[in-house]
Each structure stands twice: as structure tokens, then as C-alpha cells.
Amino acid sequence: MNAQVLHTQQLSIGYQHKKDNICVGSDINLTLNSGQLISMVGANGAGKSTLIRTLGGLQKPLSGHIFLENKNLTEFSTTQIAQKLSLVLTEKLPPSQLSVYELVALGRQPYTNWLGDLSQDDTQKIELAIKLTQIDHLRHKKHHEISDGQLQTVMIARALAQDTDLIILDEPSTHLDWLHKISLMQLLKKLSHEAGKCILFSTHDLDMALEYSDQMVVLTAQKCWQNTPDQLIEQGIFSELFPKDQVTFDTTTKKFLIR
Numbered sequence: 001m002n003a004q005v006l007h008t009q010q011l012s013i014g015y016q017h018k019k020d021n022i023c024v025g026s027d028i029n030l031t032l033n034s035g036q037l038i039s040m041v042g043a044n045g046a047g048k049s050t051l052i053r054t055l056g057g058l059q060k061p062l063s064g065h066i067f068l069e070n071k072n073l074t075e076f077s078t079t080q081i082a083q084k085l086s087l088v089l090t091e092k093l094p095p096s097q098l099s100v101y102e103l104v105a106l107g108r109q110p111y112t113n114w115l116g117d118l119s120q121d122d123t124q125k126i127e128l129a130i131k132l133t134q135i136d137h138l139r140h141k142k143h144h145e146i147s148d149g150q151l152q153t154v155m156i157a158r159a160l161a162q163d164t165d166l167i168i169l170d171e172p173s174t175h176l177d178w179l180h181k182i183s184l185m186q187l188l189k190k191l192s193h194e195a196g197k198c199i200l201f202s203t204h205d206l207d208m209a210l211e212y213s214d215q216m217v218v219l220t221a222q223k224c225w226q227n228t229p230d231q232l233i234e235q236g237i238f239s240e241l242f243p244k245d246q247v248t249f250d251t252t253t254k255k256f257l258i259r
Contacts, residue, residue: 087170
């Protein structure tokens, strides 16, 4: 049986505007287990990025609780969180002269001493991450010299080098072409099933999410659902994602169709 890595209780997420709390999602009860690839889908503005930032400890919930390995997330230090979960966001990197190898090596930062010295174990994990993501040919390039798609893969390699039980990715396939999207999904599936990682990723690629995910989290303005793709289809959840006069979901082909 897969172990529980993270779960939430009655979580409400959002942000502050002046003195008011703007809620973008409430009553969110999720369970993320080891050995599973879990996608998060929803229309623009449904709160996917906000939820990811909240689960990753970058943003405080409006209410409710997040438990990481059955311990409240608020009880962890920033370094302790970084040793438990790795987070890849879509934000641009600040200007620097870091090479691809150095960028991947930053994944070991939560474990190194204050000088940042890499041990043999650190080096092995960096090399494994580079090998798994097939970016060895980029290792000596400066990160600003590679394409957005390549940089996205490098950031995933950094998360792998961090070697956490939970990996959270915000739109990891955004800058990838169709072939590299498939390669990414296959890699994430392999890491979750063979290495026992729990991987949660948000995506707009609904068809790919349906095909590769063990579980899916579906966000709408009204509710959050979590289940296997087949069970969500049986419940008719995907018909709630978009206006019915514009998009329908075909339960036979498991495809979204534009009217």
C-alpha cells in the first residue's frame, strides 16, 4: 500500500488584496500518496498555481491545514520543507552566469554545509538527475543560453537532484513540444512508480493528464475533486470544467470536444 505523503483538511486558499482576503478555493481535502503520478487540472483562474504555492509552503492558507508526513506544515523550517518536497514553478530565473550543471547542483543546497561543498553522494544524485532528464549535452552551457523548453527540463532535473519524496510541478510541459511532453510524462510516471516518488503537477494538457495520471485533482470555482481518471469520468466531473455550449467531454473516447 502506498504511504501517505501529504494531506489537507478543509483547506481554503487565496491571497490578500489590501486588507481583504480573496478566496479562490475552499473545502480542499487532498491526499497525496507515494508511488503516484497526480495531475491537477482546471480552467484558468481556478486556483491551480495558488494551490501549488500553498502546498509548497510559499503561501499561507486562508484557513485549514496542510500535513506533510502527518505533521503540520507550519511546524517545519524552510530547510526541513526543502528536504521533504521539491517545487518547480513557472517563474523566470533571475539573471546569472550559472551553468546548467550548477543550476541542477542547487538541488542539493538543503543538504550541504554552509560552504555549499558537495559530497560524493551529492555528486551522484546530481549526475543521476542529469542522466534521467537526458540533459548531459547541456551541462556546460549557461542557463540563459538554452531554450525555455530546455530550461524547464533543467529545473525538473534540479528537483530530482533534491531527492525528495514529494515533487510538485507547476505547468512542467508549458514550453515543450508534443514529443518532449510525452517524454516528460513517461519520465514522471517512471519516477513515481519505480522510485516511489509522489509527483503532483498542474497542466492544461487534459488529454495527456487523463492518459498518464494515477490520480487527478480537478479544480472548479465551486469545488475540488480527487480520484482516478476513470472514476472522475464516471462521476461526470469533466463536464463541469468548461461551458457546456462550448466544450463537451466524450466519455467513450475520453476526449474533450469543441462544439
